Amino acid sequence: MARNYHEPDPFRYALGAFIQAARSTTFMLAKERSAFDNFDWYSEWVEKAKKDPVLAWINNARTAIVHRQSLEPQSWLEMQCIGNPRQPEDPDDEDYRGPLRGQVSPFECTHYYMNTGGPWVEDHTHEFTRHWGIEGLEGRELLEACADVYDRLDELVRDAHRRLKASMLSHGRDNSPRSLPCMEDIIKHRVIRTTLRDGREYWDSEPPGLHSH
């Protein structure tokens, strides 16, 4: 999901796969109930989960297929021009035209907006900031919400293993608030920069393996 944050369709599919995987975690755990002497702790967890907004959202999502319409009202993409010599950023400059940022459709991938300026554009930087939100989880950013879901389920599965005195592998770093290290800094997945150089626009730290245009 993080890798595809700037690729709307792959992001949607990854989100669907995450929802499905999250649900099958509790489903599988419930199926293993006979392994535990007492399963009340799980029923208690289920009751608590109903009051937890991110877990309630995972549970209430009708299907794992995430439609564009469910993302549309709460998602956005902002594009900002930085350091364009033709467009001064100093408000005192007589050529100043206001801050160079604008909202564009989040349903086009970031590649789509690159190299649209033409070869005459002077060297400068573009910053793309995205926010994915979904119905049923108003006011939350999706990557962070999913990282929360992951942490809650990780804790649940860990607890189940403890009760069975079984050991379990951990991906988390010591003292990290997240069980997945790549989710510690979500902003780096959401905000990316491109550089215009000699009429070409380059994505500075593009995740490997995205499609080419």
Ligand SMILES: [Zn+2]
């Ligand atoms: Zn620009």
Ligand SMILES: [Zn+2]
């Ligand atoms: Zn793309």
